[in-house]
Amino acid sequence: MTVYDDKNIFAKVLRGEIPSYKLYENEHTFAFLDIMPRSPGHTLVIPKSPVRGLLDISADAFAEVARTTKRIAVAAVRAFNADGVIIQQFSEPASGQVVLHMHMHVMPVTQGIDLLPAQTRKEDPKVLEQHAARLIAALRE
Numbered sequence: 001m002t003v004y005d006d007k008n009i010f011a012k013v014l015r016g017e018i019p020s021y022k023l024y025e026n027e028h029t030f031a032f033l034d035i036m037p038r039s040p041g042h043t044l045v046i047p048k049s050p051v052r053g054l055l056d057i058s059a060d061a062f063a064e065v066a067r068t069t070k071r072i073a074v075a076a077v078r079a080f081n082a083d084g085v086i087i088q089q090f091s092e093p094a095s096g097q098v099v100l101h102m103h104m105h106v107m108p109v110t111q112g113i114d115l116l117p118a119q120t121r122k123e124d125p126k127v128l129e130q131h132a133a134r135l136i137a138a139l140r141e
Contacts, residue, residue, distance in 0.1 A: 002100075004050045010101035014048060021132040024072065024139055028064035031072050033132055034105070036122050038115040041076040041131055043106040045069045051102045053091030069104045071139070079131075079138035082108035086115070 005011075012018040014030060021033035023043060034042040045068050051057040057065070073085045088105040090097035098119070107115060 002052070004052050004056075005100060006050060008099055008101045010044075010046050010099050010103060011050065014046070021128050023132060023135050024068065026064075026068065028061065029068040031068055031106075033128050033135075035128065036119050037107075037128075037131075038105075038118060039080075039082075039107045039109055039113075041080045041082070041106075041108045041135055043072050043076060043135065045072055045104040045106060047102050052100045053097060053102045054089060055091050057102050065102065065104060069106055072106045072135075073108075075135055075138035075141075076106055076108040078141065079134040080108045080110070083111045084109050 009018060013020045013032065022030070023033065024031040027048075029045060029047055031043055031045045034044050045065055047057060047061050047065050049057070049061050051061065054062070069087060073087065076082065077085055086105070086107040086109055088107070089103070109115065
């Protein structure tokens with residue numbers, strides 16, 4: 001396995017070098033909207049620690065990511081009146097991981113509405129702002 005590259009896009013998001021639609025942050029994790037969502041409210045949850053994926057994250061750090069992922073999932077289902085949620089995590093390029101910083105995808109789903117194909121359409125910033133506001137409000141409930 002290759003070492004962590006601190007020039008990846010999520011490391012830049014964490015350092016504030018690239019803007020994001022931040023939804024939630026604590027000492028260990030950061031959650032923000034995917035700018036190419038597969039469903040409304042598609043969120044990425046990342047650890048603040050420099051790890052590539054599931055294969056090199058500590059059990060404690062992964063537990064923090066899992067806790068935040070659950071919190072975001074519950075809020076996303078509520079915010080978008082979804083029927084369910086998909087949680088995805090890919091580790092290493094052979095699995096389909098594109099950004100080599102550990103991340104969990106949280107995608108609220110509605111019965112009868114297919115997910116968009118991955119990485120195919122950048123969402124309008126105004127729509128992302130609206131989705132962020134809905135999720136932030138649901139996180140406060």
